[in-house]
Amino acid sequence: MTVFEQPTIPGLHTPHTLPAPIQAAHCESGVTVELLRAAGLDVSEPLAFGIGSGVFFTHMPFVKVTGLPVTAFRSLPGTLFGKTCARLGVKSTARRYLSRRAARRALDEKLAAGVAVGLRTNIHWLTYFPKAFRFNFNGHHIVVTGRRGEVYDVRDPVVDTPVTCHADLLERARFARGPLAPHGYLFHVAQSHVQTHAPDLGAACLAGLRESAHRMTRIPLPYFGARGIALLARRLGSLPSRGADSERIRDELAFVVRMQEEIGTGGAGFRYLFAAFLEEAAFHTGLPALAGHARTATAIGDVWREFAVLVSRMCKGKEPMGEGLTRVQALLTRIAAEEQTLFLSLGKAVT
Amino acid sequence: MKLEAVPQDASHYEGHKRLCYATDAEGRTVRALSKGWEVETIVTARAIERLREQVEAAWDCVDGGTRTPLFAAIAERQSNPRLFAQDARLPWFVVACGVRPALARWLPEFVWTRFAHALAWNLEPVLLRCGATRADALAALNPEAR
Numbered sequence: 001m002t003v004f005e006q007p008t009i010p011g012l013h014t015p016h017t018l019p020a021p022i023q024a025a026h027c028e029s030g031v032t033v034e035l036l037r038a039a040g041l042d043v044s045e046p047l048a049f050g051i052g053s054g055v056f057f058t059h060m061p062f063v064k065v066t067g068l069p070v071t072a073f074r075s076l077p078g079t080l081f082g083k084t085c086a087r088l089g090v091k092s093t094a095r096r097y098l099s100r101r102a103a104r105r106a107l108d109e110k111l112a113a114g115v116a117v118g119l120r121t122n123i124h125w126l127t128y129f130p131k132a133f134r135f136n137f138n139g140h141h142i143v144v145t146g147r148r149g150e151v152y153d154v155r156d157p158v159v160d161t162p163v164t165c166h167a168d169l170l171e172r173a174r175f176a177r178g179p180l181a182p183h184g185y186l187f188h189v190a191q192s193h194v195q196t197h198a199p200d201l202g203a204a205c206l207a208g209l210r211e212s213a214h215r216m217t218r219i220p221l222p223y224f225g226a227r228g229i230a231l232l233a234r235r236l237g238s239l240p241s242r243g244a245d246s247e248r249i250r251d252e253l254a255f256v257v258r259m260q261e262e263i264g265t266g267g268a269g270f271r272y273l274f275a276a277f278l279e280e281a282a283f284h285t286g287l288p289a290l291a292g293h294a295r296t297a298t299a300i301g302d303v304w305r306e307f308a309v310l311v312s313r314m315c316k317g318k319e320p321m322g323e324g325l326t327r328v329q330a331l332l333t334r335i336a337a338e339e340q341t342l343f344l345s346l347g348k349a350v351t
Numbered sequence: 352m353k354l355e356a357v358p359q360d361a362s363h364y365e366g367h368k369r370l371c372y373a374t375d376a377e378g379r380t381v382r383a384l385s386k387g388w389e390v391e392t393i394v395t396a397r398a399i400e401r402l403r404e405q406v407e408a409a410w411d412c413v414d415g416g417t418r419t420p421l422f423a424a425i426a427e428r429q430s431n432p433r434l435f436a437q438d439a440r441l442p443w444f445v446v447a448c449g450v451r452p453a454l455a456r457w458l459p460e461f462v463w464t465r466f467a468h469a470l471a472w473n474l475e476p477v478l479l480r481c482g483a484t485r486a487d488a489l490a491a492l493n494p495e496a497r
Contacts, residue, residue, distance in 0.1 A: 025370045025382075046372075046380075066401075124429060132363030132395055135402075136429040160368050160384075172471065177437040178430075251401065254394040261391045264369075267352055272372035276380035298374055302352060312390040315397055 018116060018145060021155045021162060025266030025273055028080045029054060030157025031118045031141040035081070038116040039189035041090060045157075047201065047284075050277030051087050051208040052080035055270050056215055057339070059232040060223050065179055066136075068255040071232065073269030075215075077139035077180055078120060081187055083211075087204040094187035100175055103184035104167070108147060110188060116155075117144050120185040122176030128156070128163040133262070138180040144170075158264045205281040206350050209290075212274075213347035217340060226340035232256070233332030237325060246321050253311040253328065261308055268301030268308075275301065289349050296342050300335060307331045354383055362387020363395055402429060410485055420483035422450040424470050427492050439469035455480050 019037045022045075024030025029049035036043055049055070054074050061069040074080075078094075085092035097103035110117045123129060123140040142165075146153040150167045165173075174184045216225040223231060239249050259269070266273035278294035281287070310327055313319040319327075354373045368384040375381045409426035412418035425435045425446075432450055436443040445462060448454040460476070467476035474483070474491040483491070 023370050023384075025372060130363055130365040130367065132399055135398070158369065160370075168471075178434050250397070254397045257390065257394045258398060261388065262395055267371040267373070272352060272380065276372050279380050294380065295378065298352075298380065305352060308390045308394075312393040315393055 022157060023160050024157035024264075026054070026074075026264045026270065027141040027156070027158050028077060028139075029273070031143050032081045032084050034143045034155055034157060035116055035118055035187075035189050036085070036088070036090065039090065040194075041088065041199070043084075043088070043201075044276075044280060046273055046276035047205070047280055048084050049080070049270070049273050050212070050281060051201075051204045052082075052084035053208045053211040053215070054080050055212050055274040056225070057228045057269075058224050059228040059235070061231075061235060063179075068252055069235075071256045071259050073260055073265060073271075077141070078185060078187075081118060081141075083208070084204075085189065087207045088199040088201075090199070091190035091192065092187060093190050094185065096182075097184035097186070100171055100184065103174060103186065104171060106186060107144065110186075111144065111147050113191065115188050115191055118142070118187045119144060119170075119174060120180075120182035121170070121173035122178075122182070123173075125169045125173035125176065126156070126165060127169060128154070128159065128165065136176070136178060138176055138178055138182055201284040202286065205277075205284050208277075209281065209346055209350045213343045213350065216343035217347065226336045226343065229332055229336035229339060233329045233336060236332070237329035240322070240325065249321065249325070250315050254315055257308045257311045260304060268304040271297050271301030271304055285350075287349060290346075293342060293346055293349070296338070300338050300342065303331060303335050303338070307335070354381065357383045357385050358388035358390075359386045360389040360392065362392050416452060418450050419452050419455045419480055420488065421446075421455070421466060421479040423485075424472065424479060424483070424488055424492065425450070427488055428470055435469065439465050441465060449479075452481070 022030065022033060024033060024045045026045070026049060029045050029052065032048040032052065033043060033045050036048070056075045057073055059069065059071045063070040082092060082094060097106065107117055119142055120138070121140050121142055123137045124134050126134070126140070143155040144152050145155055151164045152167060152170055154163045154165045156163055174182055176182065219225055222228065236252065239252065261267070275294040275297035278290045278297055282290035282294070307328065310319065310324060310331065314321065314324040352373045354375050357371060357373050364387050368386055370382055371385050372380050373383045406423065406426045409418070409423040413420055413423045425432060430438065432446045433443050436446040439446065441462065445458065449458055449462070449466060463476035463479060466479055470492065472479060472491045474487060478487060
């Protein structure tokens with residue numbers, strides 16, 4: 001096991017020199033860190049995630065992916081980079097393309113100008129990924145740093161080695177269709193941006209926290225935030241009475257755990273990553289109470305992991321379905337209540 | 352999650368390690384690498400199994416003569432005819448014709464070339480209309496062969 005040091009206090013690099021690649025738990029916050037570092041601003045992954053208000057929960061039974069209701073533990077893909085940059089006072093650019101040729105030309109022009117570029121892609125076409133993870137998912141973010149003939153140099157923050165991607169496959173990944181279709185989505189720190197001073201990290205952390213606390217507790221719809229977790233608990237508990245067979249119930253449960261653990265979350269559906277952010281935010285904002293909230297977030301993450309273990313036992317048939325579902329419902333109801341309390345308390349602490 | 356509890360189980364990572372966050376002895380959150388977690392492996396294996404079943408069902412339709420190999424190739428790409436029509440930039444009913452043997456033979460050659468391109472199919476496009484086997488599809492749809 002390798003243990004890294006705690007992230008350092010932000011410092012300044014010379015703009016347009018690329019620091020060594022980093023490994024991150026989550027693709028979009030990792031890409032945000034890579035692009036900000038390339039532009040001269042050194043922030044840690046938890047800071048980028050928290051400042052961009054990455055933590056969230058949504059469960060929408062009426063929106064289906066591969067026939068299963070959507071459950072997400074984070075904000076909408078593509079929003080984190082822009083929010084983080086805006087709150088740090090960094091100018092950024094993002095755009096989509098109708099034409100594949102225009103998208104490729106724009107990418108090549110940026111690379112020729114020495115700009116590291118972020119892209120949203122479909123993971124199915126990224127052949128450097130282990131085959132088991134190459135599902136049709138349109139929300140994966142990568143950084144492209146150069147081009148050598150028909151091969152692009154890629155920094156994928158969730159992969160532990162530098163990788164390359166063939167131009168044709170990259171184009172397919174950028175223009176895959178389906179939910180969250182990227183349409184060539186390309187983003188980077190604005191070329192005109194020059195980092196001349198350290199940003200106000202405390203204010204940025206507070207802005208990120210305010211939005212997270214608001215979204216987790218104040219959206220008056222049952223699908224979002226802590227209410228969404230309670231809805232998930234109720235729905236899963238009522239599946240047998242609505243005619244779902246055991247296999248269907250296991251599929252739905254397994255899908256929630258995949259969203260929680262598999263898609264680069266840092267563990268427990270981003271809750272550990274959020275706890276790391278709260279610890280750093282306590283330092284930057286001068287609010288030591290946030291460190292206490294970090295411990296609560298970690299404890300909630302542990303309950304999410306307990307839920308995942310229970311689901312895996314149900315999938316393997318080691319846990320009776322009826323009894324297992326009752327425990328699942330109880331765990332999720334408890335998580336919903338604890339997250340509601342945590343984010344209400346955070347909201348009060350930062351206003 | 353305690354640092355010493357960071358899982359190092361067998362996984363689908365193919366030797367890669369994934370970053371996660373854990374709590375050290377002083378209660379601080381630190382970064383740690385994980386080789387995999389059995390729980391994640393179980394749910395991922397279940398998802399892969401479901402996809403495999405869909406592909407098998409698609410090939411059964413091809414073997415039964417009710418669908419063309421195009422239908423199975425679309426399933427191999429984890430897509431469906433409606434979504435694939437967008438990838439191929441063709442109206443959905445053209446793909447609907449392409450997956451039905453009785454109608455597929457009326458589609459012109461350029462349509463099959465378009466299908467093959469959208470699928471990144473490395474063999475003759477005509478094989479998508481008839482004749483392609485599972486072994487052909489495995490070879491023709493392999494992006495690593497590029």
